[in-house]
Amino acid sequence: MSRQNAPMITLTSDFGLKDYFVGVLKGVLFQSKASRVLDITHLVEKHDVASGAFILREISNYFAPGTIHLAIIDPGVGTMRRKLIAKYANQFFVAPDNGLISYFLKSETCEVFEVKEGPLLQFKKSPTFAGRDHFAPIAASLANGHSPEELGEKISDALCIEALFPSKEEGRMMGKIVYFDHFGNAITNLNHEVLGDKLLDPDSFCLDFTDKKLQGIKKNYRAGGEGEPSILMNSSGFLEIFVCCASARKILNLNLMDDVLIH
Secondary structure (H helix, E strand, O other): OOOHHHHEEEEEEHHHHHHOHHHHHHHOOOOOOOEEEEEEEOOOOOHHHHHHHHHHHOOOOOOOOOOOOEEEEEOOOOOOOOOEEEEOOOOEEEEEOOOHHHHHHHHOOEEEEEEEOOOOOOOOOOOOOOHHHHHHHHHHHOOOOHHHHHEEEEEEEOOHHHHHOOEEEEOOEEEEEEEEEEOOOOOEEEHHHHHHHHHHHOOOOOOEEOOOOEEEEEEEOOOOOEOEEEEOOOOOOOOEEEEEEHHHHHHHOOOOOOOEEEE
C-alpha cells in the first residue's frame, strides 16, 4: 500500500501538551504507511474515560471509511486489560478495554477484536507507556494494510460503561452529564432519539438536575440571557446545559456523570 492511498490516523489522549509523549506516538506511527496523523485532542482530563468515549462517538460521524482512530486514555496502564480494535462505520478504533468504545458496542454492526502477540506484532514489556509500545504499533499495523482478523480474535464481552446511556425509571427519563466542552457547557446523553415527542413543546420542557430545575429549550446561546442557566439542543442533537457567556460547569457546580431527570 502506497502512502498516498493509505488511511489517516487520528489521535485522542489525556497526555497533555507539555511532555514528549504525543511526539513519540507520532514517531511510531510515521514508520507506517499512514497518509496523515491528525490530532483530535490531547487535553482530555486525566483518566477521563467517559469524556474520551464521547469524543470518539462524535468524531466517528465525520471521517472517511478506513480511518484509524487511536485513543489512549488508560488509567489501567501496565495491567492486564485487553488491547482492542473496534470496527464501526467502516472505521477502526484502537483502544484499551476500559469503556472507551462503549458507544459503538450498542450497534449491531460493531465488531470488536482483542489483539494479542503473534507473527505480525510483538509487544515490548511496557509498564508505563503502552500507548507507544502496544497501541501505536497496532494502529500502524492497520495502516500498513493488516486486517483486525489478522491481528486479533473477535470478542463479544468488551467493557461497556452502561451509565453513559439513558434509562427509564418510574415514569422518569434518567440521563447524565457525559461531557464538558471548553466553554463549560454540560452535554447530557439525552438526544432527539431518546426525547422524541417531549421536544414538541420546547417551552414547557423541564429538566431537573442536582437541586435545580430549568424550563424551556432555547434556540441558541444568546437566547438564554447573559449569566442565566438555560438548556438547548446542541449541534450534535444532545440536550446541553449552558450559561450564556459563562461556564455552566463552574456557576452551577456541575460534575461529570451528574444525574439529569425528565419527568
